Amino acid sequence: MTAPTKPTPAASESLHSPVIDWFDENARDLPWRRPDAGPWGVMVSEFMLQQTPVSRVLPVYEQWLRRWPRPADLAADAPGEAVRAWGRLGYPRRALRLHGAAVAITERHGGDVPSDHAQLLALPGVGEYTAAAVASFAHGQRHPVLDTNVRRVFARAVTGVQYPPNATTAAERKLARALLPDDERTAARWAAASMELGALVCTAKNETCHRCPIAGQCAWRLAGKPAHDGPPRRGQTYAGTDRQVRGKLLAVLREAHTPVPQAALDQVWDEPVQRARALDGLVADGLVEPLPDGRYRLPHA
DNA sequence: AAGTCGTGGAT
DNA sequence: TATCCAAGACT
Incomplete structure (x- = not known):
């Protein structure tokens, strides 16, 4: 075999074309x-x-x-x-x-x-x-676009693990920068394509590797798709939290087109301390405006 | 830098 | 039914 006339493409570059070509065929019309x-x-x-x-x-x-x-x-x-x-x-x-x-x-x-x-x-x-x-x-500019989809694609295809870390790491930013195509238009296309691949194929659960354009070079798949090891990724409980109370309070105010008396808000949650804390939080966030007469409404300014 | 912040569909 | 998770930002 004679020496190639061109340098062997870096592993990063061998990802661009298949993913972008896949995107051209499979991108959702959003x-x-x-x-x-x-x-x-x-x-x-x-x-x-x-x-x-x-x-x-x-x-x-x-x-x-x-x-x-x-x-x-x-x-x-x-x-x-x-x-x-x-x-x-x-x-x-x-x-x-x-x-x-x-x-x-x-x-x-x-x-x-x-x-x-x-x-x-x-x-x-x-x-x-x-x-x-x-x-x-x-604007078609060249930037690493690191969302949860791209992070998962990189974790699997490049790093060989099932899931990325909980918080974005410097190593991930470095990798995203290294994988970014040099050409501006190609980089913008790559950003959208790699994100869409994570959203449609390389999903968190029930990934469909048989539809993946880079399955043949995916480090995680080639390693036998080992399960995520380490502590479970934090599960978010919701029932009974302040967030749920805030949601109920704000729902009342969204539906109301005149200021709401305190008594109406008191009906959404029966625990007064938590209810008051949630309302205070909404006011502090600027999501709710208290009026001098004791009623509440969505913010006017 | 770990916690907080909504909601609803899927499994 | 309980858990997971969906293009993060902010403190």
Whole structure:
């Protein structure tokens, strides 16, 4: 066998083409991926998708963009309206932060979602992942986009373990940076493709390796798919927590279109200490506004 | 840096 | 029925 005329491709590069080709054939047709979605549409989707499944985001997303097609439209409305329109997506502080981001974009960026990563990161509710996602998906830039899907794909395909660590590590960031294609457009495509692979094929449970374009080079699969070892990944109980009480309280206020008396809130939970703590927390978070007359409503300013 | 913060579908 | 988990951010 003669020596190859080209250097042997690095293992990283051998992942790009199959995953991107797979994406070209299998990408879901999601509204925030349409060309007309624009940076604001991408940003709204990223806020809503934080910890929330696509299927539940879809209807709220459509309604949201119809009502507030530009950041300035949302900024001009009361934050409580954002909380109300958020509906039952969960983690309603995200609605408040998205409203805050719209205000900041209107004030600091002339109403246009910034393309600069540092400026994105400075917006409320925008962390490392969301800043990279908006810069990459909306502006075609080259950034490592490390969400839970990508982290799982890398953990398996490269590191050879079933699950990534609980919190993102420096090693993961280094790996994501090393795997990032040099070309900007290819890097943006890779980010979306590797994320979609984790969402559709390399899932947390019941992964479908027979549909995976890189199954032949997956370190975890080649090792016989050993089960996750170590402490169980923290399970989140919910029943009886403050979070559940907060959810019940806020649900009453979302449905009400006039200020709600204390007595109405008292009915959602019978333990007074926890109930008061939950309400105080909502007020402290700015999700609920107490009025001088003792009633409560969603925030107006 | 470990905890907190919602919700509902799937298994 | 109980547990898991879904494109994280913030403190």
